[in-house]
Amino acid sequence: xxxxxxxxxxxxxxxxxxxxxxxxxxxxxxxxxxxxxxxxxxxxxxxxxxxxxxxxxxxxxxxxxxxxxxxxxxxxxxxxxxxxxxxxxxxxxxxxxxxxxxxxxxxxxxxxxxxxxxxxxxxxxxxxxxxxxxxxxxxxxxxxxxxxxxxxxxxxxxxxxxxxxxxxxxxxxxxxxxxxxxxxxxxxxxxxxxxxxxxxxxxxxxxxxxxxxxxxxxxxxxxxxxxxxxxxxxxxxxxxxxxxxxxxxxxxxxxxxxxxxxxxxxxxxxxxxxxxxxxxxxxxxxxxxxxxxxxxxxxxxxxxxxxxxxxxxxxxxxxxxxxxxxxxxxxxxxxxxxxxxxxxxxxxxxxxxxxxxxxxxxxxxxxxxxxxxxxxxxxxxxxxxxxxxxxxxxxxxxxxxxxxxxxxxxxxxxxxx
Amino acid sequence: xxxxxxxxxxxxxxxxxxxxxxxxxxxxxxxxxxxxxxxxxxxxxxxxxxxxxxxxxxxxxxxxxxxxxxxxxxxxxxxxxxxxxxxxxxxxxxxxxxxxxxxxxxxxxxxxxxxxxxxxx
Numbered sequence: 001x002x003x004x005x006x007x008x009x010x011x012x013x014x015x016x017x018x019x020x021x022x023x024x025x026x027x028x029x030x031x032x033x034x035x036x037x038x039x040x041x042x043x044x045x046x047x048x049x050x051x052x053x054x055x056x057x058x059x060x061x062x063x064x065x066x067x068x069x070x071x072x073x074x075x076x077x078x079x080x081x082x083x084x085x086x087x088x089x090x091x092x093x094x095x096x097x098x099x100x101x102x103x104x105x106x107x108x109x110x111x112x113x114x115x116x117x118x119x120x121x122x123x124x125x126x127x128x129x130x131x132x133x134x135x136x137x138x139x140x141x142x143x144x145x146x147x148x149x150x151x152x153x154x155x156x157x158x159x160x161x162x163x164x165x166x167x168x169x170x171x172x173x174x175x176x177x178x179x180x181x182x183x184x185x186x187x188x189x190x191x192x193x194x195x196x197x198x199x200x201x202x203x204x205x206x207x208x209x210x211x212x213x214x215x216x217x218x219x220x221x222x223x224x225x226x227x228x229x230x231x232x233x234x235x236x237x238x239x240x241x242x243x244x245x246x247x248x249x250x251x252x253x254x255x256x257x258x259x260x261x262x263x264x265x266x267x268x269x270x271x272x273x274x275x276x277x278x279x280x281x282x283x284x285x286x287x288x289x290x291x292x293x294x295x296x297x298x299x300x301x302x303x304x305x306x307x308x309x310x311x312x313x314x315x316x317x318x319x320x321x322x323x324x325x326x327x328x329x330x331x332x333x334x335x336x337x338x339x340x341x342x343x344x345x346x347x348x349x350x351x352x353x354x355x356x357x358x359x360x361x362x363x364x365x366x367x368x369x370x371x372x373x374x375x376x377x378x379x380x381x382x383x384x385x386x387x388x389x390x391x392x393x394x395x396x397x398x399x400x401x402x403x404x405x406x407x408x409x410x411x412x413x414x415x416x417x
Numbered sequence: 418x419x420x421x422x423x424x425x426x427x428x429x430x431x432x433x434x435x436x437x438x439x440x441x442x443x444x445x446x447x448x449x450x451x452x453x454x455x456x457x458x459x460x461x462x463x464x465x466x467x468x469x470x471x472x473x474x475x476x477x478x479x480x481x482x483x484x485x486x487x488x489x490x491x492x493x494x495x496x497x498x499x500x501x502x503x504x505x506x507x508x509x510x511x512x513x514x515x516x517x518x519x520x521x522x523x524x525x526x527x528x529x530x531x532x533x534x535x536x537x538x
Contacts, residue, residue: 169531170510
């Protein structure tokens, strides 16, 4: 009984530490993600059956690779497609053998797997999910709940993506230097999507995909380690760490939403801010700015309030200006208008807000909240109330919704007096 | 693996082929020859053809097993299939690289699709 428990915990430990690496290793050689997943799952089952009797092998990963290869061989015999797959299996056998007997390093192919998962030829809605499932081993049901779709729909999306990888022959390779930066953007965007989309908002409203933030930061750290020369990877990690540092300050004791400018800085995590600043400084030294570095720099300016007690709105306005030039997203455009309003006055901010194309922000809650706020300052109260209503209607987070409702009521009271 | 690069052109592109100025016409055709030669030099060319304009197409359907012949192309879209290349590439990215080298034209759309592996006889 005790033997069995030991073996079981050894299997679980290996799964936790090496599952992503083992899958990446197998998939890079078979170029078939679904088949590699099945083979690895079988190998783990075999380990649960065998290890309690035979004992935990000295090199669990090599043992699992050999077991997975056996399963792949069976599959190939069954499908009678031997010739094409033979070199891949030979290479798995050889590498597992040299790991078993010698000190050969277990290669880390997770970066290749990340580039496959976030390939532009794959449905954008599947990229983040595919990463979470393959690299982190998260199950489809949990991913589905994080992305607010049914488990069946998520499974189908993932299956379709894996079929596309196999049938279209997407390469399990790190892109060539000329393509690397462009392709990395897709990887970083998929990781950021896991972190949550809400953080680009000026007010730092709550993220929608709760629960995936630590997974996203894990992936962010992994990419920084695997691609140390890429400043945008560090930019993304710094951005996520800055936002994570404020987790405890985003809600008051009774669960009410606290906007960034009202947050108690003593609740911010000094360690996470320091780690973010370190990555951002190293990235900046490369002198290859990008949207993630700029977004991280914006958060860095906000973070300085912990030391100085004030916020440098002019610096924020300039950073947002740079961000808008690189990536004119709704978040960047609204952020710039908000910073300009604080730095140079409501009239300037209002003019900036007016220059945003209506179609970009029709359903963007932060735009309507900022619009309401500026209208209120311009004493155009009736219009402000309408804009608050629009923002409330677009809000998906109950705590933020209550906050907006309070602001609206305040605005109404002013009008009545 | 073999990939098909399908080239979709609009009316303006098709019109260029019958450009009245022979110099312009030849210059247009020469760009395709250059590209085809590049594929052949790299050893990736498997096949390909340019297609005549959509009005020359004839569509066949078989409602109730009866042969129905109709004038015109199958799909009524702004961009129409104008030609295709068959190339051999190691993976999708290599095929996309070759597709990106095709003569460019505003509004031209390319579709890259893997071919089925040849079935044993």
